[in-house]
Amino acid sequence: MIELEGLCKRYGTFTAVDGITLRIRPGRIFGLLGPNGAGKTTTLRMLAGILEPDEGTVRIGGHDLAREPRRARALLGFVPDRPFVYDKLTGVELLRFAAGLHGMSGPEVEARIDELLELWELAPWRDHLVEAYSHGMRQKLILSSALVHRPRALVVDEPMVGLDPRSARILKDLLRAFADRGGTVVVSTHTLELAEVVCDELAVVDHGRVVAAGTLADLRTAARSEDAGLEEVFLRITRGAAERRIASLLGESA
Amino acid sequence: MTVVRELALLLGPKWRTARRRGAGARGRGGRALLLLGVGAIAWPLVYVTLLRFLRAVRGVEDIGPLLAAKLLSLGLLIFLGILLLSNLIGALSSFFLSRDLPAIRAAPVDWLSTYLARLAETTASSSWMVVLLLVPVLAAYGRAYGAGPGFVAIAAAALVPFLVIPAAAGSALTLLLVRVFPARRSQDILGLVGLGAAAMIVLVLRVLRPERLADPESYRNLVDFLETLRGPSSPWLPSQWAADAMLGSLEGGTDPLGWALLWTTAAAAVTLGAILHVRLFPGCFTRAQEGSEGRAGDGRAWRALAALLAPLGVRRRELILKDVRAFFRDTTQWSQLILLAVLIVVYVYNIRVLPLRTGGGVTGYLVTLVLFLNLALTGFVLAAVAARFVFPAVSLEGRTLWLLRSSPAPASEVLGSKFWTGAVPLAGLALVLTTATNLVLEVPAGLMLLSLVSILLLSLAFTAQALAWGTFFPEFESENAAQIPTSLGGLLFMLGALAGLGIVLVAQGWALRDYLWSGLPGRTPRPPWPGEIGLALGATVVFTALTGLLPYRAAVRRFARLDRG
Numbered sequence: 031m032i033e034l035e036g037l038c039k040r041y042g043t044f045t046a047v048d049g050i051t052l053r054i055r056p057g058r059i060f061g062l063l064g065p066n067g068a069g070k071t072t073t074l075r076m077l078a079g080i081l082e083p084d085e086g087t088v089r090i091g092g093h094d095l096a097r098e099p100r101r102a103r104a105l106l107g108f109v110p111d112r113p114f115v116y117d118k119l120t121g122v123e124l125l126r127f128a129a130g131l132h133g134m135s136g137p138e139v140e141a142r143i144d145e146l147l148e149l150w151e152l153a154p155w156r157d158h159l160v161e162a163y164s165h166g167m168r169q170k171l172i173l174s175s176a177l178v179h180r181p182r183a184l185v186v187d188e189p190m191v192g193l194d195p196r197s198a199r200i201l202k203d204l205l206r207a208f209a210d211r212g213g214t215v216v217v218s219t220h221t222l223e224l225a226e227v228v229c230d231e232l233a234v235v236d237h238g239r240v241v242a243a244g245t246l247a248d249l250r251t252a253a254r255s256e257d258a259g260l261e262e263v264f265l266r267i268t269r270g271a272a273e274r275r276i277a278s279l280l281g282e283s284a
Numbered sequence: 285m286t287v288v289r290e291l292a293l294l295l296g297p298k299w300r301t302a303r304r305r306g307a308g309a310r311g312r313g314g315r316a317l318l319l320l321g322v323g324a325i326a327w328p329l330v331y332v333t334l335l336r337f338l339r340a341v342r343g344v345e346d347i348g349p350l351l352a353a354k355l356l357s358l359g360l361l362i363f364l365g366i367l368l369l370s371n372l373i374g375a376l377s378s379f380f381l382s383r384d385l386p387a388i389r390a391a392p393v394d395w396l397s398t399y400l401a402r403l404a405e406t407t408a409s410s411s412w413m414v415v416l417l418l419v420p421v422l423a424a425y426g427r428a429y430g431a432g433p434g435f436v437a438i439a440a441a442a443l444v445p446f447l448v449i450p451a452a453a454g455s456a457l458t459l460l461l462v463r464v465f466p467a468r469r470s471q472d473i474l475g476l477v478g479l480g481a482a483a484m485i486v487l488v489l490r491v492l493r494p495e496r497l498a499d500p501e502s503y504r505n506l507v508d509f510l511e512t513l514r515g516p517s518s519p520w521l522p523s524q525w526a527a528d529a530m531l532g533s534l535e536g537g538t539d540p541l542g543w544a545l546l547w548t549t550a551a552a553a554v555t556l557g558a559i560l561h562v563r564l565f566p567g568c569f570t571r572a573q574e575g576s577e578g579r580a581g582d583g584r585a586w587r588a589l590a591a592l593l594a595p596l597g598v599r600r601r602e603l604i605l606k607d608v609r610a611f612f613r614d615t616t617q618w619s620q621l622i623l624l625a626v627l628i629v630v631y632v633y634n635i636r637v638l639p640l641r642t643g644g645g646v647t648g649y650l651v652t653l654v655l656f657l658n659l660a661l662t663g664f665v666l667a668a669v670a671a672r673f674v675f676p677a678v679s680l681e682g683r684t685l686w687l688l689r690s691s692p693a694p695a696s697e698v699l700g701s702k703f704w705t706g707a708v709p710l711a712g713l714a715l716v717l718t719t720a721t722n723l724v725l726e727v728p729a730g731l732m733l734l735s736l737v738s739i740l741l742l743s744l745a746f747t748a749q750a751l752a753w754g755t756f757f758p759e760f761e762s763e764n765a766a767q768i769p770t771s772l773g774g775l776l777f778m779l780g781a782l783a784g785l786g787i788v789l790v791a792q793g794w795a796l797r798d799y800l801w802s803g804l805p806g807r808t809p810r811p812p813w814p815g816e817i818g819l820a821l822g823a824t825v826v827f828t829a830l831t832g833l834l835p836y837r838a839a840v841r842r843f844a845r846l847d848r849g
Contacts, residue, residue, distance in 0.1 A: 114683035130602025131691035
């Protein structure tokens, strides 16, 4: 469903993404892990068609994003890491706009918008301007905007930021249900608990490259830590000795 | 830490940001080259034109030097008005909306350092364009009066307080407005600012009656006219003090009163501003952080507009609806429409009071000249309106660009929707303004057609150019829509649009040259031939199409590659 082939992105002399190749099948939730600045967000932005790669191709549902951008993007719902939306639109107007960008309107869209607002408990706020929404409410509104046109693939960058525990649970269930119905999900996250519980496959990205990929069991094998949790596996793969020293550092300064 | 060190610390990031923007511009090559190119054309043009005028005028006995002095004080008065308005808007950003304010408020920084740093930021961001415009003007005065290089220091010494006074006054006024204004959102103040500025313009127009200066016959005798010229245009304003101070030194003397008034007023304004800041700012800042509780239902007007736009297709309809809604719900956007409405009334009034009517009729040749002048001035107004309302369209997408870029909406459709959202009201304004003034002027049918078609095409070309410049020079980090047109891109758009307007006017003048010459003294006046009107129309179509389509197409390609959001 989603294929990334030799994806590269450079900013001057700095290489943010360095030849990432991934194949993500329908019905799977694929997690992208990695330290800050590893190139996850840049990869997802290229996947969503926001950034143009310097090299490599992105194919969504068999459509090359560079050659058939409209067909490829029509299959995709994207949730960015920062919930910036139009402050001067109401919640319902924003969702109508998002559907409109996909050329959709009418009673079916209105019913879909009502369903999504109910799901995220945003219905009482439907006619309020987005500028009055909290961070978490904006995040839920953006998740709704990514789902309003019934996409076949979801690309979600840091989905848990700002969500309360109840909404986080709804999100996990939603991603699972989406994949179970044949959808493809790519999610970038630092929430290792989400990755461990929800993702079928994982890739660890560091310095713009995929340093390990596969199921959690595959990653454990790669990290030579068969019984360890994902956090330990992640730290070993990304050589995270520095992270492990944080506790003692805080102890010294406190 | 001393106030001076804190001040340097607070201004450091702003200075480095500005410098890196400059470095970024150099890195992209084209921008810096363009700026240099524009500077290389605009500065000598202003300098040479003004110098020639000053040399010609100063040769006229008695009246000449007075006219030159009057011109400087009127020019500075206009700049003072621009500075005050621009500082009011700028202070709202730097004192209340800036994203770094929470961090600075939370840090153990002295209030005086914060005030002075924000005042310096407001002064710099609101004044740089006026300073750039003043450079060739003051250079021309210096040369015309034979001043030495010392005049640079004199001018700088006069300009510093001249710029600081409106900045301190504007910042203090913004603070007071945030305190007393009943609206929950600080941006609503701009509505009030718009109304205040509108009232000020009407007042100035009625009190000064500038048209009288152009009509010496309306004075009882020459002595009266000279007295009007000799008298200060605004003895209580810093513009007059700055003009007196600089002219005094140009004429070989000094004007101690002007200098004293300038510097003591600047010091007093900053002191008063600081006192107001320490007393009122904490409360006002808290008020400015209050969120909106705004509800906005799906009203009848929006449903009607949606129905009207239905033939355009779902995507275009939603794109246009989104832009129109965002515009009318954002006070920083629509408040300046009040100012615009007043300017239009003032403009039509000025055309009406022009001394064209001799014996009840309008002189035919004068009408033709005023028709072209009208086209130039209306074009200027339209370019300014496009700079304010169309140029920021892409910048305002900024942080939400991801939604458009990840959707299947092509760049041509997104920019196309923005084009029509800007072009329809702009063309409407252009047609109303031109029709109204043409009716006042009793313009013949052929010329009426020419001017209406010209202004319609110019408004479309200006919209396309404004979008194009806005796409190539987006201001994604701007916290205030009203400030976006004051950026480098906004300035370049205005210069480009005015150059385009000049090309169209020259082409029309060339097409109608025989007709225009027929009206000169000693020749037989005749109406324009249809062929001449057709040629002028053709030239207008070609030049507006070129100056509109080429940048627009480049902008569509550029928009598809914008990587922000």
